[in-house]
Amino acid sequence: MLYSAGEVELVKNSTDIVSVVQQYVQLKRAGNSWKGLCPFHKEKTPSFIVFPATGTWKCFGCGAGGDVFEFLKKIKNQEFPEAVEELAEAAGITLKGDGTSGLSAGLSKGLFEIVDEAHRFFRKCFAGPEGSKVRAYLKGRDIDPAESGIGIGYAPGGNALLKHLRSLNYSVSVMGDAGLVITDRGDPYDRFRERLTFPILDRRGRVVSFGARALGDAVPKYLNGPETAIYRKGSFLYGYSTALKAARESGIAILVEGYFDHARLVSAGFSETVATSGTALTKKQAKNLMGMAEKQYICYDGDSAGRKAAVKAAEILLAQGAYPMIVRLPDGMDPDDFVKNRGREAFEELLRSAYDPVSFCVSLIDGKLPEGPERIRLAERLLEVAVSSSNPLVEEDLQKKVEEFTGYSRDALEKKGNEIRSSKERTGYIRKSAGNLGSGDTIVLRVATAGGVYNTEFVDFLRTDDLTTELGVRLLNAFRGQIDRGFSSVVPAEFPDDLSARCADIVWALEGVSPQEIQKLKRDITRKRRELPRLRELQEDLASSDPERKAIALEEFADMKAEDER
CATH class of the missing domain: 1.10.860 (DNAb Helicase; Chain A)
Structure with missing residues (x-):
């Protein structure tokens, strides 16, 4: 969504930057300005200054600065339109957009409203008599919904949601646009039926869709809502809006695959956890994860598929300039199983002993170096991981680990690495200097x-x-x-x-x-x-x-x- 100059400037002029920043930074008045500890880097002496007269802020420690929109973009890892919308809502300003791009503000608002109503309905059903079997199921898995705080709900059968939304005068067309009802197979019917529901929130904390798990033998076991005008699967990390603050405070972000992995870790106190909701990590999700905290930990299932997916996720993060660590779970265990059976302290120890991507690959063969052609293939695969990095320092560090383990010379590895790099379609940004301004x-x-x-x-x-x-x-x-x-x-x-x-x-x-x-x-x-x-x-x-x-x-x-x- 593009907003007109008039709308953007109205929102900016209607916003008190000090009030916004104070929601995230403890500020003290210093003359005509306000001072506090910078939220974007670690410091002991305040160098973060807010200037109310100009509506700007500047950190004289790390160099970051900007206006209130830039602050929200950085502190919440938002896109510019999201920052405008959040501040407009707080100021009571209705945005129309200039009609040049994206979804109209009216349609967007309508979709958010109907999805939020569906969430309230699912929550009500979860708490009511019809939700007894869901509550029993969670109890059997030793998960307390109140502890996880993720708003688990229940979608009953019998087109209950369709009937409920009709009673509130929502059209079937809007229900379909929101991904709540299937409308292209004859009579409309509920997409989610007799399933436990997990609300998927955008970065502003608004419900945009649902993930759902069957309680019986229905297939698929897990069902995600379709892409809609307000929900793009590859753009969202499940649990992001609630994990961001914890990640900023702890300095780490933990990535898991499934909804129950997320629920278990959050219940155990790892509030900085997010999930891919069972899909492969995308470039957009990787950037969001990097924006949460300086350190990223990948914790996928301890089976062959999970470990392969973890390495792939690490390569995507490396391509964006990150240096992720991979947690190795015992064979056959997932994060949910591990924390349930061994507890928080054992998981903390796994985080402390996490591997860099190359060392993780080496650990999967118990550190035993094969001979002959197998040794060559292993070295090539390890190099593929190393050269995925768009950060030359990270790449060099990983290549050193390949050299140490395989015994091949630095020259041979660099030559082969260049071959791999030139033939491999890079998934990250092209390495280039940021450029200087004379x-x-x-x-x-x-x-x-x-x-x-x-x-x-x-x-x-x-x-x-x-x-x-x-x-x-x-x-x-x-x-x-x-x-x-x-x-x-x-x-x-x-x-x-x-x-x-x-x-x-x-x-x-x-x-x-x-x-x-x-x-x-x-x-x-x-x-x-x-x-x-x-x-x-x-x-x-x-x-x-x-x-x-x-x-x-x-x-x-x-x-x-x-x-x-x-």
Whole structure:
């Protein structure tokens, strides 16, 4: 969803940044600003400052900074539209969107409402007489729904949900759009029937769909809701919204596969646990997991399929720049079984003894090095894992482990690793430098956005050739894009992450710039970045043996001199 400049600026101007930040950071007044410990890196002396007058924040320790949208994006790992929507809801502002992208706000709201109503219905059924067999089932598994706090419900049979929603005047069409009712196979009927339900929440804590487990012999045993306009399976981690705070506090995030694995670990006090809901980890989910905490632990089932899936998940995380650890469970056990039978302390010990991805693979063969062709195949597989990393330091660390275990030389492994890398379709981002912004470009862009407000006249004056770095050109184009859409103030949170991160040292660095200073900068740009390069070209033309080329150069040189004298 794209929102208009007017809507975004209305939300921003209606939001007290101090009140928002105080929900996550303990702040103390320091003159006209507020100070606290940065939530984005560990520190003992407060270097995180909030400036109410400009509606901005800045950490002078780690360099992060931005406006209230950028703060929510970072602290809750949200996308920009999600941050706008959350703040709009808190301010009582109804968003319409500009109609250029995504789902209309009205339809989106309707889907959230009907799915939430379904969740309330399932919870009511769970607590009522019809939910007795579900409660008995959970008791048999030694799971207390109250301890897990995940809102387990029960979907009865007999099209009970369909009838309930009809009684509230919801249309069958909307029920189908929300994934609650199947409408394309004759008469409509409930998708979830006689199943225990797990609510799937988005990052704002809104119910968007359900996972469900059959209580009898129905197949499939586990059933997930279909993709809808508000639910994309590959974008959500089950339990994310409730695990985020705990992960930030503990510094770790634990990834499991199933709903009951998640319920067991959360009940045991591992609140930083999330699940893939039985599907393969996606790039989007990996990024969300990395945004939760600095350390990621993969804890999948202790069978062949689970261990293969764990290595695959590790490769996806490596491709995003992470350095995940893999927990090895005893053969045949899953996280639910292990914690139930051996307890919290035993699981904590497993976390402490977790393996890096290469060492985990080695552990599966009990550290025994095969000979001949088997040794070569093993080395190649270990290298595949190592070169999955998009972080050269992580890759080197993993390659050292391959070298230590296999005994092959560094040169041979690097050569083979390069072959694997070139032939393998990379699942992560392409490694490239973040790019530098020269001091000259920094000054130009600071003036263009002084005080967080666009100087449109100065931006119009600028040419992309006036900027000497690729990053500077990208930022200028991003600024122009917002101006073209009607923004008067800069909203960096809307930009791609690499650009918004650089804006902290640009957009609010200057409170204001006088007209005289702007005119001087324009003259400097004209002379140093436009005329001087052209003068060098003209000097080359004047030295040319071509009479026509020399004559044209003389004429242009005279024009430039006359213009300068004026």
